[in-house]
Amino acid sequence: MVLVAANLRPVITSVPPVVDGLVATFGLSAFAAGALTTVPVLCMGLFAPLGAIVSRRVGESATLALAVGLIAAGALLRSVAGVAGLYAGTAVAGAGIAVAGALLPSVVRARVPARVGPVTGIYTAALIAGAFLAAGATEPLRDALGVSTQAVLAVWAVPAIVAVVVWLAARSPSPPRGGTRVPLPWRSGAAWLGAVFMGTQSLLFYGSLAWLAAVYTRLGMDTAHAGLLLALFSATQMVTAFALPALAHRFGRRPLWTFGSVGVTTVGLFLVALAPDPFPAAPWLWAALLGLGMGGNLSLALSIVTDLAPTPREASAYTGMAFLVGYTLAALGPVALGRLTDLTGGYRAGFLVLGAVGVVTAVVGTAAARSTAARMH
Template sequence: MLIAGLVLVSLNLRPALSSVSPVLAWIQASLGLSATAAGLLTTLPVLCLGVFAPLAPRLAARLGSERTIFVVLLVLAAGTALRAVLGPTGLFLGALLAGASIGVIGVLLPSLIKRDFPRHIGTMMGVYTMALCLGAAIAAGATVPLMDALDGSWRGALAAWAVLAVAAAALWWPQVRGQTGAAPMPPGAPLWRDRLAWAVTLYMGLQSALAYCVFGWLPPILIERGVAPLQAGLVVSVSVLVQLVTAFTGPWIAMRLGADQRPTLLLMLGLALVGWLGCVAGPLEGLWLWAVLQGLGQGGQFSVALLLIVLRSPDAPTAARLSGMSQGVGYTLASLGPLALGLSHDLLGDWSAAGPLFTVVTLAAAAAGWFAAQNRLIEAR
């Protein structure tokens, strides 16, 4: 039941994000949003992932991790459903609530995995990342068909994903009933002065910025290149779906190659970059190949980022603190990626900056990852 609950909870950590971009053109047309405002819509949830991540330890200390996840799942369902009402206000407020909820849950799940599956960390981190990517893929591919089934209502299509959060809360309820008491996050000194912690944090943030550029802007880029909206959504869905392969195998490959995760990390970054450049500037005849390459790289670099949180930590308390720091600071940094891409479109009038911007961020992620993936441990304090 714990594994099933973890999987279904993980499935909810991306639909609120990846369901927006396939219908973004209809949202802009319906509400009159500029590209910058649309960029803010895709950026706001990612920013909330970082801003609200530090709240997770405090909530867990007061309510316990299991109860916190249950309550926040209900908030996620409410935020997701809110996007169907109140016009632009409901859309942006719902994005804020959804992003905040995902930020809190995302910090707590890795610490639960380290606590409850200490001998199977690689496998369970792979399962967690795979479920997370599957949720993103399903939402990216099914939102447009949902809209069509709901008589063209993008509001209903976005709000429908609240059902998945309610289902996760129901399946997670036995963990709440079995919780014997609050499980406060272990105390410890902040990691702000640790260079290795900052390397892990920067890598998490930069690779996440790449991912949210894909989630937020790849469909509009493809549509502007002449790809049909439904096909553009399916391309992103395929890209996210193939992430399942490296999301699960990435941690296994990284650990099989030894204590140094740098070769795996650089391979995944390279695949993602080649795939993105192909999608935004390469021949459309190879679009599906570019999507597959991008997805394989993106899934692998994200799963390695989560694995580094555990591997660079000497114990569970340090892992909890590093998780909060890397996701809090990292996702705040990641929010700048889709925002910068939207601003570049407004300034230049096209997507010509999409390739160079993605390349620069990839190189920065490689530099941070080169240091973060060495066989070293953060000093527990």
């Protein structure tokens, strides 16, 4: 599960470090370059419901292996065949990420039902670590291997292939579920709480990821230090992604942990908006604060959505709906914030809006966590 999770973000985060080279090679516009990040996130939403459909026919183990295989194939395809391969491979990998990401919570619920929170924290930390590794290693690998900016993207097929092999070797095949198809729970109020929580916390993350460095480069920070700022933002996420679900599992009171995690995020967003650099260490403290909140938000959202499902069989439908709503919203968020930046001429308004979304996220996330407590008792 850890190896599978570690492959759910490198295809996305390996692009920004080499995007300037891709723009120079293919003459891409800013919109076209941005689509290399937006397309897989959008696919993560649009293709997530396929996980429940395919696993019903061939079983969860086979479907998960197929999904990670798509990630590997997409990573290879985008490294060849020019600009067409670049975008086609990105879409293929995005579809694989969608299916694998939607199925992992269901697999956890079915196979370790007594430890959903801690196991979710472990694989979420692995997911964030994979994203961090790809962001930091892609350009050094390109330089060390002496390959083009497009060719180096194939490197991230290797860990996906390893994950497929290990998954097939270590997991006994799960039988197809058969029976009546489990539809997406559109009429469930609890499912909607989970989906909106997944969507708004994702919007906070991708909005911050897109614009945090830009805030500080406009204030005079050089690009190297802005990159380190994003690295700190990513690294601190691993701490709470691992710890908060385990703490909630051990001590209970998941609504309180959820409110606190989103509250930390929201405070960080308002600080970036209203007091971005009142003293020299402030950018680093605010980035760390945002990262600590974001890591907890994601892992808690995943465990909450998983536990909202009445049965393990329905868990993949609940996560499919949450990802469909959540990542579609997340894909649109940075674009809308970019438009707001164009209109206002600065980043303050965008981060104020994100802070307001953080308040809504705290309310919705707490309500979703309460729904899981009511179901489990």
